[in-house]
Amino acid sequence: MIRPxxxxxxxxxxxxxxxxxxxxxxxxxxTDFSAYLLDPARPSDYQVLVRAGQIVACxxxxxxxxxxxxxxxxxxxxxxxxxxxxTQLAVARIARARTLGAQRLVLSTSxxxxxxxxxxxxxxxxxxxxxxxxxxxxxxxxxxxxPH
Numbered sequence: 163m164i165r166p167x168x169x170x171x172x173x174x175x176x177x178x179x180x181x182x183x184x185x186x187x188x189x190x191x192x193t194d195f196s197a198y199l200l201d202p203a204r205p206s207d208y209q210v211l212v213r214a215g216q217i218v219a220c221x222x223x224x225x226x227x228x229x230x231x232x233x234x235x236x237x238x239x240x241x242x243x244x245x246x247x248x249t250q251l252a253v254a255r256i257a258r259a260r261t262l263g264a265q266r267l268v269l270s271t272s273x274x275x276x277x278x279x280x281x282x283x284x285x286x287x288x289x290x291x292x293x294x295x296x297x298x299x300x301x302x303x304x305x306x307x308x309p310h
Contacts (some may be wrong), residue, residue: 164210164251165209167208169199173260178240179192181241182240182268186237186272187297187298191209193239196221207222207225218237218238218247219237219250220237221246222236223258223259223262225262230266232268232269233267236251236252252282256307259307266305266306266307267304267305268303270293270301271303273289273301276303283305285305286301287304289301289303
């Protein structure tokens with residue numbers, strides 16, 4: 163089940179983040195993620211995926227530019243990788259972006275997950291070596307959204 167993030171979910175989301183360091187996130191990014199979760203102005207489109215009563219994935223969607231939405235802070239509990247949860251969460255966020263009228267969806271990921279997003283139709287638009295931290299390239303990707 164996917165549901166909106168609630169402040170009480172913060173510790174579970176931070177634990178998911180911690181389990182994905184250092185392969186998917188740099189340790190210094192935790193401060194930014196924590197601040198994002200605790201910010202009362204955080205977009206309401208941050209969601210958690212719950213399985214068997216446990217939060218196993220989380221991810222957000224922001225619309226900062228008219229017509230363009232952005233994935234933000236998407237992650238799956240390390241023990242739950244390769245079970246389709248990331249795809250389920252991504253597909254839900256793509257559908258939400260369409261309902262918000264976005265014609266383009268962008269994200270910044272690393273070399274470790276770029277193939278995952280490419281399989282969903284995202285194309286690489288730029289790569290910055292070590293852009294997210296040592297050993298974590300910043301891979302900027304975009305997806306054109308056809309009207310649904």
